[in-house]
Amino acid sequence: MNQTAYLIDNLQQYFGYETFREGQLEIIEDVMNGNDVLGVLPTGSGKSLCYQLPAKLLEGITIVVSPLISLMMDQVKELKANHFKEVVAINSFMEYNERKNVLQNIHQYKLVYVSPEMLQHPILQSTLKRVHVSLFVIDEAHCISQWGHEFRPDYLKLKSIIEDLQEPTVLALSATATPTVQEDILSMLNRPSMIKHIYPMDRDNIIFSIEEVGGDREKLMIMNHIFSTYRVPTLVYFSSKQATEDVSNRLQEANPSLRIAYYHGGMEHIDRISIQQQFTNDQLDVICCTSAFGMGINKPNIRLIIHYHFPAQVESFIQEIGRAGRDGNASISLLLYSKHDIYIPQSFIRQELPSRTEVHDVMEKLSTWFKKDITLPDDQEEIARDFQLSEIQWRFLRFQLEKHGMIKGQSILYSELNWEQTFHQIDSFIQSRQLLKEKKLIEMVSWINATDCLRRKIYQNFQTTIKKPKFACCSNCGFSFSDWKPEQTQRNNTPYSWQKRLKRILLVGEKMNDKAK
Amino acid sequence: MQLLDQIIITCLEKIKTERSIQAIYYILIGKKSIQTVQDAHIFKIGSFYGIYKTLGRDAFDERILQLKKQNVIKPHVENTIQLTEKGLNIVHQQKDDSFFQHINGLRYSDMEVAFSERLLLVIQTVTNSKMGYYSFIPIIDRSTITTWVRQFFYVHKDNQDKVLLALYHELRQLLKGISDLHASIFVDRLTGYQNYGQSIQQLCYQYNLHEHDIQLRLTATHHYMLHEVLNLQSQYPLLTNFVNDLTTNRFITNSAKKTNQLLHQHYSLKQIAAYRGLKLNTIYDHIVEIAIYDPSFPLHQYVDQSAYQEIIAAIKQANSFKLKQIKQLLRETTSYFQIRLVIATTTISLKSGENNESNSLFN
Ligand SMILES: Nc1ncnc2c1ncn2[C@@H]1O[C@H](COP(=O)(O)OP(=O)(O)OP(=O)(O)O)[C@@H](O)[C@H]1O
Ligand SMILES: [Mg+2]
Ligand SMILES: [Zn+2]
Numbered sequence: 001m002n003q004t005a006y007l008i009d010n011l012q013q014y015f016g017y018e019t020f021r022e023g024q025l026e027i028i029e030d031v032m033n034g035n036d037v038l039g040v041l042p043t044g045s046g047k048s049l050c051y052q053l054p055a056k057l058l059e060g061i062t063i064v065v066s067p068l069i070s071l072m073m074d075q076v077k078e079l080k081a082n083h084f085k086e087v088v089a090i091n092s093f094m095e096y097n098e099r100k101n102v103l104q105n106i107h108q109y110k111l112v113y114v115s116p117e118m119l120q121h122p123i124l125q126s127t128l129k130r131v132h133v134s135l136f137v138i139d140e141a142h143c144i145s146q147w148g149h150e151f152r153p154d155y156l157k158l159k160s161i162i163e164d165l166q167e168p169t170v171l172a173l174s175a176t177a178t179p180t181v182q183e184d185i186l187s188m189l190n191r192p193s194m195i196k197h198i199y200p201m202d203r204d205n206i207i208f209s210i211e212e213v214g215g216d217r218e219k220l221m222i223m224n225h226i227f228s229t230y231r232v233p234t235l236v237y238f239s240s241k242q243a244t245e246d247v248s249n250r251l252q253e254a255n256p257s258l259r260i261a262y263y264h265g266g267m268e269h270i271d272r273i274s275i276q277q278q279f280t281n282d283q284l285d286v287i288c289c290t291s292a293f294g295m296g297i298n299k300p301n302i303r304l305i306i307h308y309h310f311p312a313q314v315e316s317f318i319q320e321i322g323r324a325g326r327d328g329n330a331s332i333s334l335l336l337y338s339k340h341d342i343y344i345p346q347s348f349i350r351q352e353l354p355s356r357t358e359v360h361d362v363m364e365k366l367s368t369w370f371k372k373d374i375t376l377p378d379d380q381e382e383i384a385r386d387f388q389l390s391e392i393q394w395r396f397l398r399f400q401l402e403k404h405g406m407i408k409g410q411s412i413l414y415s416e417l418n419w420e421q422t423f424h425q426i427d428s429f430i431q432s433r434q435l436l437k438e439k440k441l442i443e444m445v446s447w448i449n450a451t452d453c454l455r456r457k458i459y460q461n462f463q464t465t466i467k468k469p470k471f472a473c474c475s476n477c478g479f480s481f482s483d484w485k486p487e488q489t490q491r492n493n494t495p496y497s498w499q500k501r502l503k504r505i506l507l508v509g510e511k512m513n514d515k516a517k
Numbered sequence: 518m519q520l521l522d523q524i525i526i527t528c529l530e531k532i533k534t535e536r537s538i539q540a541i542y543y544i545l546i547g548k549k550s551i552q553t554v555q556d557a558h559i560f561k562i563g564s565f566y567g568i569y570k571t572l573g574r575d576a577f578d579e580r581i582l583q584l585k586k587q588n589v590i591k592p593h594v595e596n597t598i599q600l601t602e603k604g605l606n607i608v609h610q611q612k613d614d615s616f617f618q619h620i621n622g623l624r625y626s627d628m629e630v631a632f633s634e635r636l637l638l639v640i641q642t643v644t645n646s647k648m649g650y651y652s653f654i655p656i657i658d659r660s661t662i663t664t665w666v667r668q669f670f671y672v673h674k675d676n677q678d679k680v681l682l683a684l685y686h687e688l689r690q691l692l693k694g695i696s697d698l699h700a701s702i703f704v705d706r707l708t709g710y711q712n713y714g715q716s717i718q719q720l721c722y723q724y725n726l727h728e729h730d731i732q733l734r735l736t737a738t739h740h741y742m743l744h745e746v747l748n749l750q751s752q753y754p755l756l757t758n759f760v761n762d763l764t765t766n767r768f769i770t771n772s773a774k775k776t777n778q779l780l781h782q783h784y785s786l787k788q789i790a791a792y793r794g795l796k797l798n799t800i801y802d803h804i805v806e807i808a809i810y811d812p813s814f815p816l817h818q819y820v821d822q823s824a825y826q827e828i829i830a831a832i833k834q835a836n837s838f839k840l841k842q843i844k845q846l847l848r849e850t851t852s853y854f855q856i857r858l859v860i861a862t863t864t865i866s867l868k869s870g871e872n873n874e875s876n877s878l879f880n
Contacts, residue, residue, distance in 0.1 A: 074654075081652040098660055245718075252722060261719055268571070270637075271716035273656050278713045498701040499689060505709035506685045507644050 003029060007053070014056055014084070021046045023199045027171070028053055031135065036170040036194040038141070038185060042201040043175045043322020048075065051137040051171055055111040056084065060132035063168075064113045066139045067152060068292075072113040074276075078298065079111070089113040090124065103127045116143075116154035117395075119161060133168045138189075141172035142315070145184035153399035159190050170194070175201060175322065176315035178461050201318070201459065204467040205325045208454040208474035209481075210335045219308055219336045220250060226334075226481070227255045227286070231488045232303035233279065234286045237320055239309035239344050241266050241290055247308060248288035258285045259491075265292040282489050291320065300327035303486045307335040312345035313440040314447060314458060330471040332484060337448050342441070349437045353430050354393045362387050362397060363423055366406070370414040378410065400426045453477055518607065520616060521572075521580055521729040524565055526589060526600060527617075530608045531560040533867065534597040535838050542577045545569045547626050549770060551806045557623055558809050559838055559860055564617075567626030568736050569729070576729070615696050616734060619741035628763040629739045631662065635759050637708060638666045640684065644709040646670070647677045656708050669758070683755040690752070691742050698724070702731065703738045776803035777811075801854045808861040816862055820855045827851065828859040836867050 007028060011017050020028075027039045027050045041047050055062035066072045072089040079087045086109045088102055106112070106127055118124060138144060144155040162170060172185055172194070186194050213219050223236070238244045241264040248262035261284055263275045278284040280299045287293060291311065305324045311317050317335075325331030354362070365387070369375075377383055384394035401407045404422040406414070450457050454474035456466055472479040495501055503509070528541045536556060543553040547567020557566040581598070584590045589604040600608065638657045645653045655663065673680045692700035702724060708714040715723065720731045746753045746760055772795075779789045786804070790797045808814045820828070831846040832838065843856050 077654045077658075078652075081654060249722070261716065267716070267718075269658060270656050271718065273654060274708065274713045274716045275719075277654060277656075277708075281711055281713060283713060498692065498697065498704040502688060502692070502704045502707075503685060505644065505704070505707050505712060506640065506681045506688075507647055507710065508682060508685045510647075 003032065007032070007057075010057060011049075011053060014053065015049065015082075017049075021049075023197055024049055027197050030195050030197075031169055031171055032057065034169050036191050038172045038182060038194045038196045038198075040174055040177050040182065040196075040198045040201070042199065042203060043319055044203075044326040045175075045199070047139070047173045047175070050173065051135060051139075052079070052084070052111065054135055058134045060134035061106070061109060061128075062111050062135040062137060063128070063133055064111065064137040064139055065116055065119060065155075065158065066113055067116065067143050067155075068140075072115070074297070076113060084111070086110040087113070090118055091115055107131050116152060116158065120154060120157065125161065125164065128165060133165045136162055136165065136168040136170050138170070138172045141174045141185050142177045142181050144172070144188050145177075145181045153396055156188060156399070159188065162189070176318050176462075200463045200465065200467065202455065202463070202466050203322065203325070204470045205328050205330055206321060207330065207332045207469070207472045207479055207484075208458065209332055209479060210337060210448055210454065210475055213336055213338050215338050215340070219338070220247070220254070222336060223251060223306065223308075224254045226304075226306075227251065227258055230304070230484075230486065231258060231285055231491070232486050233282070233299060233301055233489065234304040234306065235293065235302060235320075235323060236286060236288045236306040236308050237311075238288060238290055239311070239348070243308070244288040244290060248286075251286065251288070257491075259283065260286040260288065263287050263289040263293045265290065285489060291316065297323060298326075299323075301329065302326070303329075303331050305331075305333045307333075309341060309344060310335055310337065310444060310448065312348065312437065312444065314444050314461075315440075317444065318458065328470075330484065330486065332481075335448065342445060345441050345444075346438075349434055349441065351390075352392065352437075353433060354389055354397055356427055356430075358387075358389060358393070359397065359423065359426055359430070362389070363406075363419065366401075366412050367414060367419065370412040374412075375410045376407065376412065397426070400429065451476060519580075519727050519730060520614070520733050521569070521727075522584060522589075523607075523614075524568075524733070525580060525584065526604055526608050528560070528562050528565060529590065529598065529600055530605070531562050532556065534593045534599050535560070535867070537596045538581060538598045539596075542572070542574065545577070546572055547622065551770075551773075551802050551809075554623075554809055555805065555857075555861055559863070561866070563623035564620050566622035567629075568620050568622045568740075569733060570626070570630070571732070572729070580729075615699065616737045619695070619737045619744070621740050621744065625740045625743045628743055628760065629736060631665075631763055632743055632759055633735075633739045634659065634662045635665055635669075636756075637706070637714070638662055639669060639759075641708045642666055642670055643673070643677050643680055643684075646674070647681065648710045650710060653710075656714070680755065687753050687756050691745055691756075694745065695738060695741055699734055699738050702734055706735065770803075770806065772799075773803040773806040776800055777807050780804075780807070801857075804854075805857050805861050808858050814862065816858060819858055824851055824855060825859060828856055829863065829865065831856075832860070832863070832865065838867070 004025065007025065008020070011020065022045065023039065023041045024046055027037055030037045031050070031054045039047065039050060051062055051064060064072075066075075072091065076087050076089045088109050088111075090099065090102060090112065091114070102109075103123065114124070138155075138158060143152045144158065162168065170189060170191060172189065174181075174185075177185065182196065182198070186192055211222060213222065227234075236247070238247065244262040244264050248260055252258070252260040259278075261275050261278070263272065267275075275284065275287065276293070276297060279287055280297065288308075302324045305321045307317070307320070311320065321333040324333060377386075380394065380398075381391060383398075384391050387394060389397065398407070401422070404425065405418070406412070406422055447454070447457055454476050455469065459466060472483060495504065524545070525541060528544065529538075532540060540553070540556050543550070544557050544562060544566050545568060547553075547570055554566070557563040581590070584604075585592075588601055589607060590598050591601050593599045634657045638655060641653065641656055645651065657663065657666075692703065702720055705715045705720060705723070717728055717731050720726070721728050724731070726734075742756070743760060746756045750757045775793065776789055779792065784792065786800050787797065789795075790800045793800075804819070808816065816825070827847055828843065828851065831843045834846055835842040837843070838860055840853055840856055844851070844853060847856070
């Protein structure tokens, strides 16, 4: 049997899919043959399969570095639910004993998800060194590039970790990597000869629509109007947890027949799963959420994505609307824009990294600690609190200080001359990061304000050609909501008394389902 | 008035200004310290112990702030708080709620989470399995629970229909014993086949209740169920399986448990301290803890009859459980340890009154 037939065979056997989607076979073949690959495929195109299938087939272990804990856990749950059992996610939420257990039996797994932070752990590193890692995957690989929209310092350390693992095959995946970011990924990983599989990322079944409004009241009015006409699976994105709660309550009040809920990272596990699954099951119509929602979700028929607040970069926006219409049917991205909205991402950019004085204060403190022979505490959260920095800020600064040889593990290294210079270097790095982010924000806003074709414009930095839209193009090319006739969700009624509801949940008097597999 | 507020002021009415407001917070979240357990015991608010483990400090402070604004409570000296006239009135008139009848934190708070999560996951697992659907995402992911449920499922996998029917009868029987509101909230939280339960926030909306209320009412329902199932095992043969291996809270810390074992082997406290490499004071803490929980605790071995009488008299005179105040009224030779032991085992209550100090002057 030739390799292609062998792969298709296993695709059917393990995943139950008939054929590969665009790009999958090409990437998987290269990976199976031991070639390093950079894969850029659109959101929702099935990138995960590009390592899940090889993981199943290759000898040894596949490591997947993934930036979001919730995303990892969802994928693991889904795989397990679908009979891929040799999979585990190692993260900081795991109880100590459980983690120990997993590490001791690591060779029993085929697919191991880790966060980049977790990967810094010496115990995990030495465990991985003792086993055969055949494939090393970097999901959402744009995080590795300092030009990428979600730059994460811990990603920069991946290169040396890969080197320590005796050079496994490397697969980097992303849905939003401009040519600049692509080059940066290769150089940050020090793999100049990676094979690039770059596919156009435009989604021809998503219609772009932007409406400018005077303020929040008008946003509510527009949404209420839409919700009084359509009952379709809908996500509404917000930039703060509080806003998801507030607006969700107001929408529910105004649309009592719709089932609306909110979702954000601050909720308990059981509630997050419930909301997510109710939505997947069409028990819910609308979810008001932060960007924490959606990454892991696998609902093919999300019809409408509304941005109540817009994200700070085009790349994030593309990723968020990418949750829509995975079944290929007509779906809409609607962005509600008011002029004041820009202040939110602006202030976020300013607060994300430590300010000049904060960097200065931290370095002062470190030098006094050095002189008193004090070492850094082990607990990173504690340090961040001590320095009055957010955890992200401290993680960033720690990485910078390590890079410049100012700290090493828990010990502080010091030399008068270096100190001064390092401060300036870190400072100017922060300045350039902020400048970049501001530029990205301006790019986003100028897209919103564009008067020509929104589709053409949003993809212009990523590719030169564009597919013909399947249904309609964008609000600048004459699309209006009244042209849209999506299939509406049917709602079944829940019985009134708790006795009847209990009976229904426990399937009393219900026949077994024979057609289910 | 919100349930949580009612609870806070009920606790406040009992502890008066004997403790800072923090002590109430620790009781609600079930802090595993002897101080907290002892407080729960001596102020007779043990039923509230650990009934709201996920209550955040900020959320608690917010309630305190609101109660102050509503003029239900007011600050007193040294970080303590007392009820106002209005607050006292509220405390005396409330109580009808079936909630207060059912909670028993000191007894059930340790079992509650395991019991309710097992139940939720069993229902999800068995209903999905009956429908031949195995790709569901479990709503509970704690490994201690999933392991248990897996075993349960394995044992019962050939008679799923029977299990579901038994669950239905037993749960219906149980829920008939509480208010429709509580029963209804409980049922809405359940997840079955292609039917995911409501989140806390959705329940808030649906019942027009505050999040704290929903959480607390669910907890009360679980405590009630535990009570019924544990006491009427023959009526609840299936649910009995869910609680058999769970233990009601007895010793809060494992460390105290060890000390107790050594005590039963007739080692002296000093020997135990040396043997375990702990400070004598730590061992004292353990003994106090044991005294709280063990009804057969031999108090006379540590406090003789006359010292006991004196300490009781001193507590009454001070009308306080504050150690310092009590000690001042006693002979030099009476130790703090002895006073704590007597407090831990006593059943006397303090007299109510606005200000303890002035009261005791006129007694
Ligand atoms: N060959 C295939 N045939 C049919 N469905 C597939 C195939 N490959 C993947 N899928 C499905 O496509 C959906 C999206 O897959 P996946 O989550 O891997 O996308 P992604 O490219 O990683 O998206 P994102 O950019 O949002 O992370 C999943 O439901 C997956 O099961
Ligand atoms: Mg993906
Ligand atoms: Zn257009």
